[in-house]
Amino acid sequence: MYPDERRILLTPGPVVFSIDNLRYMLSTVYEHTSIDFAEIYGRAIKKFRSIIGANGNFPVFMFSGSGTLAMEASLINILKPGSRVLVVSHGFFGDRWAEIARVNGYDVKVLYSDVGDIVDLGFIAEELSKGGYDALLVTHVETSTGVRADVRSLASIASKYNTLIFVDGVSSVAAEPLDCSRWGVDVLVTTSQKALETPPGVSIVALCTSRAVKALEANNGNVRSFYMRLSDWRKVMEAYEDGRIAYHATPPTHLIVALERALTRILEEGLEARFKRHYILAKALREGIRALGLEVVAKREEIASNTVTAVYTPQGVDPIELRRRLARGNIIIALPLHPALRGKSFRIGHMGSVNHNDIVAVVALLERTLASMGVKIELGSGLRAVQQILLTENL
Amino acid sequence: MYPDERRILLTPGPVVFSIDNLRYMLSTVYEHTSIDFAEIYGRAIKKFRSIIGANGNFPVFMFSGSGTLAMEASLINILKPGSRVLVVSHGFFGDRWAEIARVNGYDVKVLYSDVGDIVDLGFIAEELSKGGYDALLVTHVETSTGVRADVRSLASIASKYNTLIFVDGVSSVAAEPLDCSRWGVDVLVTTSQKALETPPGVSIVALCTSRAVKALEANNGNVRSFYMRLSDWRKVMEAYEDGRIAYHATPPTHLIVALERALTRILEEGLEARFKRHYILAKALREGIRALGLEVVAKREEIASNTVTAVYTPQGVDPIELRRRLARGNIIIALPLHPALRGKSFRIGHMGSVNHNDIVAVVALLERTLASMGVKIELGSGLRAVQQILLTENL
Structure with a gap:
């Protein structure tokens, strides 16, 4: 309920x-x-x-x-x-x-x-x-x-x-x-x-x-x-x-x-620290997603936002089914809104109180979920990329 | 704060x-x-x-x-x-x-x-x-x-x-x-x-x-x-x-x-019981107010609402000062909104979770406050009228 x-x-x-x-x-x-x-x-x-x-x-x-x-x-x-x-x-x-x-x-x-x-x-x-x-x-x-x-x-x-x-x-x-x-x-x-x-x-x-x-x-x-x-x-x-x-x-x-x-x-928190935190979390998420072989919708890093990431689903993966499976793992992502992205992408929000643990959790759950849906994924590859950024940036 | x-x-x-x-x-x-x-x-x-x-x-x-x-x-x-x-x-x-x-x-x-x-x-x-x-x-x-x-x-x-x-x-x-x-x-x-x-x-x-x-x-x-x-x-x-x-x-x-x-x-609660409760509380409040010698703005009982009562202040009482004193006693009433009632009336809301204890409390505080402001009030007269209704109606 x-x-x-x-x-x-x-x-x-x-x-x-x-x-x-x-x-x-x-x-x-x-x-x-x-x-x-x-x-x-x-x-x-x-x-x-x-x-x-x-x-x-x-x-x-x-x-x-x-x-x-x-x-x-x-x-x-x-x-x-x-x-x-x-x-x-x-x-x-x-x-x-x-x-x-x-x-x-x-x-x-x-x-x-x-x-x-x-x-x-x-x-x-x-x-x-x-x-x-x-x-x-x-x-x-x-x-x-x-x-x-x-x-x-x-x-x-x-x-x-x-x-x-x-x-x-x-x-x-x-x-x-x-x-x-x-x-x-x-x-x-x-x-x-x-x-x-x-x-x-x-x-x-x-x-x-x-x-x-x-x-x-x-x-x-x-x-x-x-x-x-x-x-x-x-x-x-x-x-x-x-x-x-x-x-x-x-x-x-x-x-x-x-x-x-x-x-x-x-x-x-301080505005500078807050903007930097959002920047690092967003970057870590994008790197993790790319390391899984997925494509981010934003075409270039310099125009990718610190707050929302849209991602193309791999061939054969239905976003609705992906969202449902992630929800079963207690992480809620969003379906596409843009008409040109319907049926072939999903969105992750990462703003406000979202933190490094959340980013690790969502990339981990994505890895396992996509693997269980038959997508060829090297387990740990997304997480390794996330870890690299978080460690380097000391977050 | x-x-x-x-x-x-x-x-x-x-x-x-x-x-x-x-x-x-x-x-x-x-x-x-x-x-x-x-x-x-x-x-x-x-x-x-x-x-x-x-x-x-x-x-x-x-x-x-x-x-x-x-x-x-x-x-x-x-x-x-x-x-x-x-x-x-x-x-x-x-x-x-x-x-x-x-x-x-x-x-x-x-x-x-x-x-x-x-x-x-x-x-x-x-x-x-x-x-x-x-x-x-x-x-x-x-x-x-x-x-x-x-x-x-x-x-x-x-x-x-x-x-x-x-x-x-x-x-x-x-x-x-x-x-x-x-x-x-x-x-x-x-x-x-x-x-x-x-x-x-x-x-x-x-x-x-x-x-x-x-x-x-x-x-x-x-x-x-x-x-x-x-x-x-x-x-x-x-x-x-x-x-x-x-x-x-x-x-x-x-x-x-x-x-x-x-x-x-x-x-x-049940709609019938709820409407009746509001009716009785409103009636008790109005009777209490009238027993204090104050005049209710609603001209007749059959058009007086079950939810809000506007009241004329006694001669010489400033509504803003009255509201302030009641607030000091931890009861908040409202000032007038109607242009013709400004400076000479106040409003009491009595809906939702408002109960008999609140009605007793506000009439009691009104009695003491008006008395302390020099209005001729027979202490207990408002409360007696309230009690009469609450007892009769078994609320």
Whole structure:
């Protein structure tokens, strides 16, 4: 009925949450009009800013919803009706940016990458140089393929062509280096259940530049949603940050409390150490997988993300059956989302509290499971590659 | 820093949650693509239907959001653009229906009640009889004044004039009798943190009649939101109910697990017993308050809700100071939301796990606090009235 608590979740979110983050949700009496809750909320906002490198007091919004809702809320509040947007799509979630923009009536052009690759920066610059684009929408880590966009360069290009850049940081925030204000990321959206190590249910939108704030203010009268109206939420967020109470709609009190605890622990680990840990674990996993003779979907090491790895299944192995067998061994991986990868790949998430023991466990279970499914595997070969990296990197 | 766990929350939501409902959230490994989670989700949907009297397999939607988002999602998915809606407003949340409808471009007419009263049913019927209304939007329990609408009669009137009825059941579901399919309530919206005894963060929309389902299907192409598109969520909900997995945006896994537990306990208490308990506690509270010489905002007993009581403060008592003093005594009440009640009233929530001990405690603390603030109070008079009801009703 309820899952085995020793199960190792290696999906690309929700991830394994620390009990320490969750235990604060056990309070029976948090409520959104008490000062003690306001103080927790205010601290969560401040800590989040420092994690993404949002300088100054730029607005941060946290309300009930998902990453998708955060994407939609950011667009409709900041881009005036009829805006032209350029979407850089590396897969399923890039396409999602495009669909959200289309549903909301924007004029959308999409640049697609090959599966497992990214769109060439020169090509993006060339398209923007034609002029007329109000915004560039990108996905930092494309969860469907495991590739990472070069957000720093993209922000620089967007700035050159006077185009706002929106970054979907759902699978990157707190695991991949990100320095929003310095890089010139105008708008960052994310959610709670990935490397932020909090159960799903919090939409997060952060404005990180003055021009994003100006665009928000200029578009105030055009927002055709009550719930998503960020001008109203802004007053609430500012009140909470000052330890005061305001109301637009009820915030997810218990999740905010868990998030504040998670953010505290993330900052205690230290961002540099945390990014490095994610980098090494991801690299060890990829090397282990390659040593088993499997192919990683991300075409090059420098675009392979630190948080999600998509892998082609060997000839004759059904991903659904593979997932089922791994689940029997108490490790949960994810099936493909990308249409071009269905039936021939699987995904492993490795962010948040995922550690070296988990990486060893999943490569070991993969080895034995694939061998038992008739794939020619040299037992121990994947693990040896993992061990090599972990030992060298002293993790 | 964190609130005292013995604090008694008597706000109109969040309410005091049972630890038993919360403890299931402590799992570190729930995720939305596992069958065990799908089964929990499916059970939550079925149990919710039986609590609101939704017969058959009418769609129920549960996703990350608040009650306000549920209101907005229900409107934009079911009412075609340009629809004419009649809003019956008994206060702040009735006005919210109107504002959400206006923001989304509908043609809105509002019938207002006096503060503490409801709009006359004959007056509503007369307005609907003029024709041209596509929907009637009502609030079951108006949280800002504590009055309850006669949803059964309103549904009957709406049906007579061939108008869809939308009911905001945020402060009523699982505490006030509600029999949606039989009464002809087309659309019911609610959320988790009121009498459903689960932390905030779940938007719930239930369709309870065939004509509501037809309207949803007919309006499919008009929905200008990606996140709120119920045609997509419907596939997800149907999959979960069948124990299968589907994806539109990530659901609030941990909150759904807590909600399923809460719904189980609600059904174990029994709906009739539960409604009666709420009725008696509400009545005892009102009698206690009146015995102290205070005036309840709800103008008549038959329209006073079982879940929230708004009360006029005595001459010279500042509600903010009263709330502060009660909080020092570890009982949290709410300040007014209704513009006409600001500065001269307070609100007490009494739903979910609130029990006779809480009612005795709040009336006792009110007696002593008001006396200490210089109000002429006969000590024990409020409590005697409460005791009389509790003893008579054997609670």
